[in-house]
Structures are given as C-alpha cells and as structure tokens.
Amino acid sequence: MRREPGLSVRLKLTLSYAGFLMVAGALLLAVVWVFLLRYVPDGAIMALGRFVPNRSDLLRAFAPAAVGVLGFLLLFGLLGGWVLAGRMLAPLARITEATRMAADGSLSHRIRLPGPEDEFRRLADVFDAMLARLEAHVAEQQRFAANASHELRTPLAITQTLLDVARNDPRREADELIERLHIVNARAIDLAEALLLLSRADRRSFTRESVDLSLVVEEATETLLPLADKRGVTIETSGEVGRTVGSHALLLQMTTNLVHNAIVHNLSERGAVWVTTALHPRFVTLTVDNTGAVLSPRLLSTITEPFQRGTQRIRDDHAGVGLGLAIVKSIAHAHDGTLTIAARPAGGLRVTVHLPAAHA
Template identity: 35%
Template structure:
C-alpha cells in the first residue's frame, strides 16, 4: 500500500517494529550494564587472597628496616591491598567496556533482525488490506460482481472486508436496478413511438392530405425520430455501463471505415487516415462509439469545414482520433460535453442532437478498459481521442 508523497504503510510498520526491537535491546543492554556494574562494585578484596606470581608491587620504603617488623608487615599488606583494589577496578572497567562493545554489536544485529522480521510481519498484516485494494480496483472498472470473501478469524480486517462486501452488494443491486429500469423503460417507449410514426406516415400518404397536414406531419416525424434516437441512446448507455466480458478481436480502423462509408456530410470535407488498430471488445458498441464521434463532428461543424478521422496503434494501445472544425469551444466547457443531456449553449437548439453522443462514447470506452479525451482545437472545433487496449 503506497501513500503518495510519503512512506508506504508497510515501511512505516517496519520502522515501528524495528524501532521497538532496537529500543527493547537498548533498554536490556542498559539494565544489564547497571546490574553488572553494581555486582562488580560490591566485590571487595579480602586479606589473604592469593595473587598470581610475577605481579610487580611497589618497593618498600628505604627506611623500612628502621621500623618495627609488625608495622612493616602491616604497611606491606595495606599497599598490596590497595594495589589489588586498583587491579580489580581496572578489571571491572575492562569488563564493562567489553560488555558495552559486544553488547552494541549484538544490538546492531538485533536491529537488523528486527527490521527484517518487522518487514515480514508488516507484509503479513497488510495482506488482507492488499486484497481489499485489488478488489476495489477491479470494482472501479465496473466489475461490481467482485467480492473479497476474506477468510480467517473474525477480526478487524475481516470486519472491514465483510463491510466492503455488503457495500458492493448494495451497489450492485442499485446499478442493476437502474440498468433494468432504463432498458425496460426505453423498450416500452419504442412501441408507442413506432405507432406514432406509422400513423403519421399513413396520414401524410393520404391523397387528400392538405399541405398544412403534410407540413405538420413532417415536423412531428422529425420530433418522433429524435425521440427514437434518444431512446436508442439510453439503451446503448444502459448496455455499456458495465465492463465487456465477451470480447472478440476488432480492428478499430475497419469499424471507422464502415462508419465513414455510411456518413453523409454535405458541405463538410471528411478526411481519414486509417492504419491497422487491433483491439478486442463488442463490435456493435465500438461501431456506435465511432459513429457518435463522426456524427458529432459533422453535425457541429461549419459550412466548408472538415473532419479528420485517424486510427493508429501506439505500443500497447490503439487510438481513434476525430478532429473537426466548427464553433469555438472553451476549455472549461469540455467536461460538460461528456455529461448526459449536457450541451453547449449554441447546440441546444439542434433538433437532431440528443445530448447523449459523447456520454455514450465515454461509457463505451470505459466499458472496454479505455478512456476518451477532448481538447479545444485552435480556431474552433474539437480534438477527441479515444484510447483502447491493443489486442
């Protein structure tokens, strides 16, 4: 688990465990030093103790022969005792120094072992959290059917995983209900629209139909067609709101070429540069993606303008680019174009648009593991690029 701008949680836990090992070792070494020093301090040199031969003692004073023999012996004993005490103090000091030196080396080894053991312990502790993170990443790709299903004892991490699973279950039911509602509502609305279109066409086809009736019928047919496109777009969005599972190889350049062959753009010069761009996914959804991009570029263009469509493969990804001339688009207005039923002020009056074109493009791209980007073109128009994983 990586924390941006700082240490990872595992490194922090390792530093904590290693620091605790080091602190415990230092405290143990200090206590041992104090106890040993106190024990050595209590030891005293007693008269009659035998010292090793060859130990040099200070010479007797020159006037020792003039003193009483008992006094000389007492003085010798006192001098030997003082010398022995000095030897013992030196021995104690060397013992404590040796304890500090070897104890410091042992403490360093303990710190290294503590860091290593802390690294292993932190990894084992964070393993369930890493599993939760991986599941959350898959869920971010609209795979709401994923579950953590963490085993082991019912501890804090198990409780966290179970809570996350419950949340995923509720989200999955909510999104499924939303998709079913949109699909069912769109499907049910198709029938009356089809009936309306049939009645209008029959009424307009009557020999005695007046010019006013024909004009009204033409207007109503255009409104009816717009509603049909809106419902079709809602169905496409409901279908593309989850990751595509059944993928087949698709050449994005071939899909774009088929769309261009069916495009009618009077007054607009449509250019293309289609290089092989293999990917995988749902051919119908990918064709709708390309069609929406091309239709959007043609619809919101200027007389005498142009549209350039390009496909290419770049490393591990394929790219579909659609560039068009047209009205000036400001940078802060671009994000709103990808929201459902959101259009620029000068596009609201369009009778052909539904406000779902670029929303469907984004939904289809994300369902295929890709992304879509748009930037204003200098002089007016848009530059829209769709990036998908290469096959």
Template identity: 45%
Template sequence: MNRRSAPHRATAAAPAADDPARPLRPRRLTARMKLTLTYALFVVVAGAFTLAVIYLAMRFVPNYPLTAANPRDESGAPSRQEILQTLLKASGLTLLLLALVGVGGGWFIAGRVLRPLQDITRAAKRAADGSLDHRIGLTGPRDEFTDLSDTFDTMLARLQRSFDAQQRFAANASHELRTPLAINRTMLDVATADPDGQDYPRLVARLRETNQRGIEVTDALLQLSALDHTSPATQPLDLADTAREALDLVREEAGTRGITLSTDIRPAPATGDGVLLRQLTLNLLHNALRHNLPTGGSLSLTTEPDPAHPGRAVLTVTNTGPLLPDTVDHLTEPFLRGSGRLAEKDPARRGHGLGLAIVAGVVRAHHGDLTLTPNRGGGLTARVSLPGR
C-alpha cells in the first residue's frame, strides 16, 4: 500500500454544533478499530479452531501407563491426562499471544489500508468548506481507493469550473445589465443640465435603443435560465423546415451586410421543440452574420441525416470571418464574444454575448451535441447533432 497523496493538504475545522448541514452523530468505534478487532477475532478464532483439532486428536492417545523408551530411565513418562492438561495451558497462552498479535497487527494493517480514505476525507472536508483548488492525487497501482480518488478529483475539477463560470456569469451579467441603465442616466443628466440645447427626437431614439438592449439581455438571461431548469416538449419534426424558417428571417440582414448565403437543405428527421430549435438556428445564423468579414463574406447552412451516427440529424452553419484560436469551446460561455467582452462599436454588429450560450443550452436540453470548429481561412463551423425520430 505504498501511496502518496498530493501536497498542500490541511485538515478542515470541526463542524459547528449548530450547522444543520452537518448533523452531529454519536461517536462509536472507528473503522480502524472495527477492522482491528475483526482481524484479531479472526486470528484468535482460527487459532482456537486449530488447537481444538489438536486437542481432540490427542484424546485418541491410548489411556494406559506410558514408560520411558530407555528401561534404565527411572523418571516416569507423563500420562495422557497430564499431556492434555499441559496442552490446555499452552493453548491458553498461545491464544492470548495470538490476540495480542492480532490487535497489534490489525491496528497497523488497518491504518495502512485506511490511509488513502483519510486523505479523501480531508479533501472532502476542504471542499465542503469551499476550497476546490486542491486535488488528492493518490499514486500507486489501480484499486478501489485510486479509482475513488480519481473520481473525486474529477468531480472537484468540474465543480471548480462550474463555480468559476458562475462567478464570471454573475459579474458579467451585472455589468451587462448595469451598462444600459448607466447610459440612460448619463443621457438624462446631460439633458437635465442643458434642456434647451437638446435634440429631443434623437435623445428619445437613443434612450429607446439603449432600453431595448437591456430588455434583450434580460430576455436572453431568462431564456438561458429556463433551459437549465425545464425540459422541452419534444415532438417529431424536420430540421429542414426549421432551417428554412430561420433563413427567411435573416435574408434581409445578410443582404444589408453584403454576405452571400448558400444552402444545402436536405430532409433531416429529428425530435425536439420546434420553437427552441428555430431559436437555436437563428442564434447560429445571427452569430455567423455579425462575426463575418466586413465585405465579401459568405455563410453556408446545411441540414442532413448524420452520416456518422444513423438515426440522428445534423444542422451545420459555416461562415467566413476573422481567424480564431484552435480552441473555441469557451465561446459558449455567457457574455463571451469572439473579440472579448467589449461590444462592437457598430450597433448593427453589436450582440449581447448570449447567442452561443443559448445554443449550447438548447442542445443540452435536447441531449444533442454541439461542435465548434475554427476554419483554416477564418470564421467558424458550428455543427449540431440531434436525436432522430
């Protein structure tokens, strides 16, 4: 049991008596003591059984006076009764010795066996106190304890990523919701300070635009939250019909931006919520349009049965655009845009950074797969695979 655990380990404080999450339990024998007593009892029982067999075997010794092998030896030979009595005394001392050896050996062996479990317990206490940046890291051959340690470390890593993402989401959401309010307040303060020098129609238009942006962010946040707590009402549908509906809604924007649309829409039977899947397709198309080349850009939309996984349907959106890093999975985090958290200066290209996050939420709710792949020449390919009918 030669295992070492990762450094930087500390014992967590004892739970408070009034903490409802950690109920006090009556303290009884520890697992180490139970294993020790079990081991010692097993040794004593095994020894007693062996001695009992020997004792029973000795009872078959003939019960007649024994004489020494040398006739000149005047000392008398022990009788059977004397031999049995001596055997009983030796057996008692032997069982006592076995009990002591069993307790000592059992205590040592139990400590060695349970040491990894103690490391895992300390790590669990630290995690319960809010520290998720440590790992157990047991080494040694694979067994039940190393499997438990690896599983616990994986859980800690996922929890840490989840809490970090939640903290970023809260901070970014606060910023995104506060920005429109701050802009409105600034414009109103300026208008109040100089009421006669204001272009009120333009001021009202800007206030309306800023207010609409706040409403869009709030609606997107509500939709994103609903996706994580409710299951969609699914029904058989064709992704081809969903793609055509979404494409009709973005043709005008594509023409305004000078982006060429190309489609290869084939029947793709799937199962899902039609409204959510249309929103998913719209978000992918809007993302592909707003993160495209300034001039001469293109966008491709395809639907087809999944060639790699029969019984599933695939929707793919590919666009031209700026070069992206090799890893783009982080783009599905809320409020994270391809060029960072700052919004585009051009209102026509400005987004709220929740489009791909909502896409990922819809895909999760439908038990599908979302794959984002950067194109060699720039731009992004988004591939959505959904369960078929």
C-alpha cells in the first residue's frame, strides 16, 4: 500500500513537547501579568515624592521580557523534545530494524531488548517469541516440503522403472506388472489423500457437531480388527462416554490413525493395544497404549512431524505414508486440543489426546 509521506513520530513528539512547554509558559506569564495588574494603578501617580509606574509602563517593560521567555521556551522545547523523543524511540528503532530483517527472510535475528519491563520491552519480547515460532514453523514446513517431494517421487520412480523393464523385456508377464503398478499407484493415492486431509485439518474447514469419542473408538477398532488379527495383536477398549464438539469424520480419522499406528508398530508376536476414553470436568481424553520397541527421547521429539516413523521404515501393504501422527496432531489442534506422546518403560508408546468437553 502506497502512502503519502508524513512527519516522523520523533518530529511529532518534539513538536508536542515544544507546544506543551509554550502553552505552559504562556499560562504562567498570564498568571504573573494578572497578579501584577492587581497592584498597578491605571494612571501615573506620585507617592511620597516618587513616580509610581502605571499599567502602560508595566506593559512596555513586561512584553519584551515575555516574548524573550517564550522564545527561549520554544527553542528549549524543540531541542529538549528532539533529544528526549530520540531516547524514548530508540527501542522502537531496534524493533523496526528486526521487523525489516524478518520481512527480508532473516528469522534467526532477535531483538533481545535490555532494560526494565515496560511497553517497548513487552513488545520486543512478544516479537522475539513470534520470530522463534515462525522460524520453527518455516523449518518444519521446509522439512515437510522436502520429505513430501521425496515421498511423491518414490512411487513415480518405481513406476518409471517398472515400465522401462516391461518395455525392454517383452516376455515379462503383464499380470505381474499390472499388480505392481497397482500397488505403487495405490500408495501414491494414499499419500495424496493424506496430504489433502492434513491441509483440510490445518484450515479448520469443517462443520462442528457433538461427537461421542467412545463411539468413535468402537467404530475405529471394529474397522481395524482384521488387521490386528492378521498381525496377532489384541485390542482392548474401555472408558466412559465423553462428548466433544468437532467433525465426526476427522475425529474418526484421528482415532483410526492412532489405533493403526499402535497395531503396525508393535511386537511381532503377542502384541497388545489398549484404547481408553475418559471424561473430566472440562475436557475428554483419548489414550492409546501399545507394546513395541523401546524408543529414544530424540525420536519422540520428532515423531509427530510428517514422514517420521517410530521404528525402521516399513514396506508392506499396511505401512502407511508417514503422515499418521502428523494428521493426528493437526486434527487435535484444529479441535482446540493437545497431543501428548510418551514412551512406555517396557516399550511402545502412550499417546493421549485432550479435547474440550462438549458442555465446557
């Protein structure tokens, strides 16, 4: 937006200081003038053989002095106001410079304004916190873009390789090629749908309604029971009715992702998953525990980022696309909730989602 050039804030403050000082000086001189007039007669008189000045004489003597005083106050107000305004606005200059650097793409710069707690200090601290969040968000988005590009390129490269092999080897069976292309294409579609779902949750573009988490858990676990039976994992559900406000489809997707991850990233034999819902005065919780490998704290700090997996990279028909917990985190935040992940001492994870209760 183009704006007409105007006076600087420092000049405005200077003029304000000088104007206030001039008004205060003029009022003071007016008071002195009124006070003197009370004791000066209108005409010239003689008292005890001496001449007593009248009001005309007082005006001729007082006016030049008053003009000189006002001129001095004007000069003093301009100079003093300019210096004081500069000192007062010095922190604002640092904040402006930091803002300009951030606009140019430098998010690592911090103001770190020294001095006591005041309006400028609070503004600088809030701006530093905002820059820190922006820097972390941009870094996360850059990693997401790089990982998404890699994940999208992989099925395309595999498809290209299969087609090249089929073209160079006409004797290769078409059914095998079609089956492999179908698997690769299905994975690419799953990845694209997961990216769209993640974007939808981030935009919060959904209709809110009352949702019972316990019913959502039942629906998700029933859908995933065949996968659990195939992998030899038992699922136990428990808890109480807990209603929240949000999108039933997104909350079902969130629960399905949590249970799916708990089944896939589990022990190879005799694995277990526990899904619990609980109602509290102001929020409801969904907790998913599973057995599995012992995870390091470093891995836990990045496990909710897109395309991060809890254990080694799994390549089978239920591997997922690496967006499961990222989608869970995004859906929880879109519903004004929080996601907490902790490693179980015996191995595996405990994932807890806190959502506002419907009555709250």
